[in-house]
Amino acid sequence: MGIGSAAVSRLRAWGLKRVLLGVVGLLAVWWGVGKIMPASVPTVAVSKRLLVQSIVATGRVRSLSRARLGPAVSGTVARVLVREGARVAAGQLLVQLDDAEERAQLAQAKAVLSQAEAGLTGMVELRESVAAAQLRSAEVAFKRADAGFVRTRRLVEAGATAADRLDAATQDLEAARSQRDIAEAQARAARGGGTDRRTAEAALEQARGAAAAALARLEQTRILAPAAGRVLTRDVEPGDAVQPGRVLLTLAVDGPTQLVAVPDEKDVARLREGQLATASADAYPGETFPARVTYVAASIDPAQGTVEIRLDVDSAPPYLLPDMTVSVQIETARRPDALVVPTGSVTGLTTAEPSVIVVRDGRATEQLVRLGVRGETEVEVLNGLGEGDQVLAPGAPRVAPGQRVRGRPAGGGA
Secondary structure, three states, X not given: OOOOHHHHHHHHHHHHHHHHHHHHHHHHHXXXXXXXXXXXXXXXXXXXXXXXXXXXXXXXEEOOOEEEEOOOOOEEEEEEOOOOOOEEOOXXXXXXXXXXXXXXXXXXXXXXXXXXXXXHHHHHHHHHHHHHHHHHHHHHHHHHHHHHHHHHXXXXXXXXXXXXXXXXXXXXXXXXXXXXXXXXXXXXXXXXXOHHHHHHHHHHXXXXXXXXXXXXXXXXXXXXXXXXXXXXXXXXXXXXXEOOOOOOEEEEEOOOEEEEEOOEHHHHHHOOOOOEXXXXXXXXXXXXXXXXXXXXXXXXXXXXXEOOEEEEEOOOOOOOOOOOEEXXXXXXXXXXXXXXXXXXXXXXXXXXXXXXXXXXXXXXXEEXXXXXXXXXOEEEEEEOOOOOOEEEOOOOOOOOXXXXXXXXXXXXXX
16 A cells, blocks of 8 residues: 555655754754864964164255355356256355456556555665665765864864864864764665655555455355355356345255154154164165264154154265155164064053963963063063963954963964
């Protein structure tokens, strides 16, 4: 006898029920195993290594001295001998004004000077010659008068002539002595000076001053480099009419190179003069050069929330130009044997009670830590952990303190 349709339906329902019971049983087993088996979490080991704390900031190259050069006199530019970016030496001619008039004035002043020099020389020679001749004549006349006086006195004493002849001889002798004394005084005056000579000397000095002034005006038509450096700007062309006070060239004078950077004000407590830094120009990101902090501003820029610092560069690379943008990494602390963990493993990094999840005895344990120096990706642990401890790796799934876990090296399989 065949099986009825009702019996077949009951048989199918009974089979489906058995399948459902089996699935529910499997789910229960899987859930129970999950509760019993510890979760696999990525961990990193606490280790000791060199840790450097640094601050990164942007800034610019600063020239310690800039010379803004312009003319001292009005004129027309004849030549411009440099271009922007050119290196110049101290005393090098940079700009030449038209100097035809100044050269003519100098030539005229030199001619007047030569005439004054010749006049003084001729006058001195003539005066000395005349005075010397007059002195010689006066001395001859005195000797003659003296001899006549002696001869007359002898004749009077011998009674060979009248006594009044001696009085006349005495008067002639005194007159000759006076003429000799006057001639000696004139000779001394001719040799040592005199009104005419002083007048001639004053004229000579005036001519010398006029020549010096003409030379100075000629020099003012030349703009020279005050020191070695580099031309930053050029605002002049041949043919330009220029006036005193106009800046024609700007020169960055050679000297110690400085960098000016503006770190965030939150870093001001870690900045000190003398700290070492590594800098690089944005135009040459693959090149670095050393620098040293020499100045930390005593105030904060309230608009930007930054603090200005300056760094000296003892050996600046040749490609470094004034106002070039640079990046500086300032070393603020160094620990050669620091106990470190990844920064991402720390919860509450900037709070008063930072903590990490450490795997101990198969369970996740929250551990408070005291932190020290902070690097770019790692932080120093001063207290709370030991070398070799396994802490939850950055980016690991969250686990509750006390949960059973099984640590595995970060990056490895489950």
